[in-house]
Amino acid sequence: MDKKRILYVEDDETLAFLTADNLENHFEVVHSNNGKEAFDLFCKDNFDLCVLDIMLPDMDGFEIATEIRKRNQEIPIIFLSAKTMKEDRIRGLKLGADDYLIKPYSIEELILKIEIFLNRSQKSVEKTIKTYQFGSFEFEPENYQLKNSEKDITLTEREAALLQLFLDNPNTVLKREKILNALWGTDDYFMGRSLDVFISRLRKIIKEETNVRIENIPRVGFKLVVE
Structure with a gap:
């Protein structure tokens, strides 16, 4: 079975390396450290799920999510952020994110969340209207x-x-x-x-x-x- 493709956006080099290294045991990961570059990748390619940091150069995670939702209402989005304010979490969820994990996060929890949302998304796709x-x-x-x-x-x-x-x-x-x-x-x-x-x-x-x-x-x- 082909691995699901994840768009992972994180500008912290060390954290990105550790997270991507673990995710690649389960998924195909495309990493970007720049918000605008990440959105361009999303527009040009096909992904099954997006994992977005919020504080990014050129285009932050909230802006990326807003633009993604204009084009795709179904793809799961998970925010990863050091921003712990309740208002930030609420904003992220209102933008259409499926979850919001606070740094430092557990890799095991992130993988579990990704698998849950991918499974839910797959079931949604399979539930097509019978004609x-x-x-x-x-x-x-x-x-x-x-x-x-x-x-x-x-x-x-x-x-x-x-x-x-x-x-x-x-x-x-x-x-x-x-x-x-x-x-x-x-x-x-x-x-x-x-x-x-x-x-x-x-x-x-x-x-x-x-x-x-x-x-x-x-x-x-x-x-x-x-x-």
Whole structure:
């Protein structure tokens, strides 16, 4: 597995050497001792996390973080600073930093923090919105959005759940009882009437699609046909 890339910005030569040496056992580290140079590196390259000192030449850590957040809202940022005032910590966190460690810090704690934020960031990336493509439509069930070049429709929660159930089982007969239990947890008569209403609504929405239709299977259920 490729190592995660860390942008590490620190102008204290001794501290930078010791910290980078330890971090390099776990990550790929790009070190800079100058604020402006560090920001230029960020703009030109890809990083998974930033570790920023605050007191830096040409551009301080707060300024770097501000500019980073204008371009990337997700990348984790950790401040390392000798500035112990509560106001400085609050300022750093308000700028969008994920954590603020006071010097002298524990290398073990820093590595643990980095691993936690990288793991959290990775999970965020993996949690992408699931989409379905059928006919000319794109469907985002989590957002209840169904759209193509002509329409952009927000479905109701039940309509979205019904459409997702069909798309998870294309060209397959779904019994009424299965659909009712999946959407309402019951298959009683009144829910059955509601199901018919939702089927009718979905049919109207996709009626212009020549290769997609919802077929009624008498006394059994329905089938989404995708050709």
